[in-house]
Amino acid sequence: MLEIKDLRKSFGNNHVLNGFNLELFEGENLVIMGKSGSGKSVMIKCLVGLMQPDSGSIRVMGKDITKLNRVELDDIRTEIGFLFQGNALYDSMTVRENLEFPLRRHKQKFGDIKDTTPLVTEALESVGLAHTMDLMPSELSGGMQKRIALARALILKPRIILYDEPTSGLDPITSKEIIELMRRVQKQYKTSSLIITHDVDCARVVSERMILLVDGTNYAEGTFAELASSKDEQVKAFFK
Ligand SMILES: Nc1ncnc2c1ncn2[C@@H]1O[C@H](COP(=O)(O)OP(=O)(O)OP(=O)(O)O)[C@@H](O)[C@H]1O
Numbered sequence: 503m504l505e506i507k508d509l510r511k512s513f514g515n516n517h518v519l520n521g522f523n524l525e526l527f528e529g530e531n532l533v534i535m536g537k538s539g540s541g542k543s544v545m546i547k548c549l550v551g552l553m554q555p556d557s558g559s560i561r562v563m564g565k566d567i568t569k570l571n572r573v574e575l576d577d578i579r580t581e582i583g584f585l586f587q588g589n590a591l592y593d594s595m596t597v598r599e600n601l602e603f604p605l606r607r608h609k610q611k612f613g614d615i616k617d618t619t620p621l622v623t624e625a626l627e628s629v630g631l632a633h634t635m636d637l638m639p640s641e642l643s644g645g646m647q648k649r650i651a652l653a654r655a656l657i658l659k660p661r662i663i664l665y666d667e668p669t670s671g672l673d674p675i676t677s678k679e680i681i682e683l684m685r686r687v688q689k690q691y692k693t694s695s696l697i698i699t700h701d702v703d704c705a706r707v708v709s710e711r712m713i714l715l716v717d718g719t720n721y722a723e724g725t726f727a728e729l730a731s732s733k734d735e736q737v738k739a740f741f742k
């Protein structure tokens with residue numbers, strides 16, 4: 503579903519990604535862990551074409567996204583749901599309008615949908631928040647905002663979902679609910695997911711495979727159990 507090869511990205515002298523590699527297989531939940539500032543968000547932004555890498559190749563469902571024109575890039579983006587770190591809901595729009603936004607943006611692919619209510623309702627129901635349709639984001643708790651952001655990512659029925667820190671800033675109980683929801687969504691929508699987190703509980707529950715990102719490259723890879731029992735000091739530090 504995704505393939506990143508030798509990805510490099512620097513900002514001046516700050517060499518953030520120094521040859522990062524990744525493969526995401528169909529139906530899989532892959533977790534990337536890395537310290538704050540290690541380049542996880544930069545990597546995910548390169549992946550969706552929001553940031554241009556210095557070098558390396560990024561293939562999404564076989565297509566090299568660094569070589570696509572705007573229309574082609576837009577098209578491939580409908581296959582990818584992106585849950586931003588910090589949600590990125592539009593504050594001045596209702597929940598319904600937030601969910602309608604991707605449908606309107608991708609009119610070419612989905613046509614001019616006259617009645618968006620069934621699609622909005624379905625996406626909201628899958629996160630258990632159908633009753634919030636006419637509320638503003640500011641009227642929702644942090645956990646609810648996360649779930650709305652997930653509903654917005656789901657509305658285009660993407661094949662791939664990218665989660666950037668889905669549980670950060672949430673209390674442990676709300677985090678558990680979000681983690682449960684991520685698992686349900688994977689079953690219901692049969693998506694493949696890339697999950698960026700430094701939440702060890704989240705990684706343990708959702709990951710089928712993990713990559714540890716250190717110094718801009720793949721430091722270690724394996725299942726949660728394999729990495730959690732590693733003798734390597736740098737790996738151990740992640741699980742403390
Ligand atoms: N647009 C930008 N311009 C310049 N430097 C940037 C830019 N975006 C990110 N960086 C730098 O790249 C590095 C990695 O940032 P990034 O946001 O990817 O970290 P992260 O691993 O997602 O951290 P966190 O866990 O805190 O979210 C940081 O040193 C940051 O300052």
Ligand SMILES: [Mg+2]
Pocket residue numbers: 542543544587666667
């Ligand atoms: Mg980040």
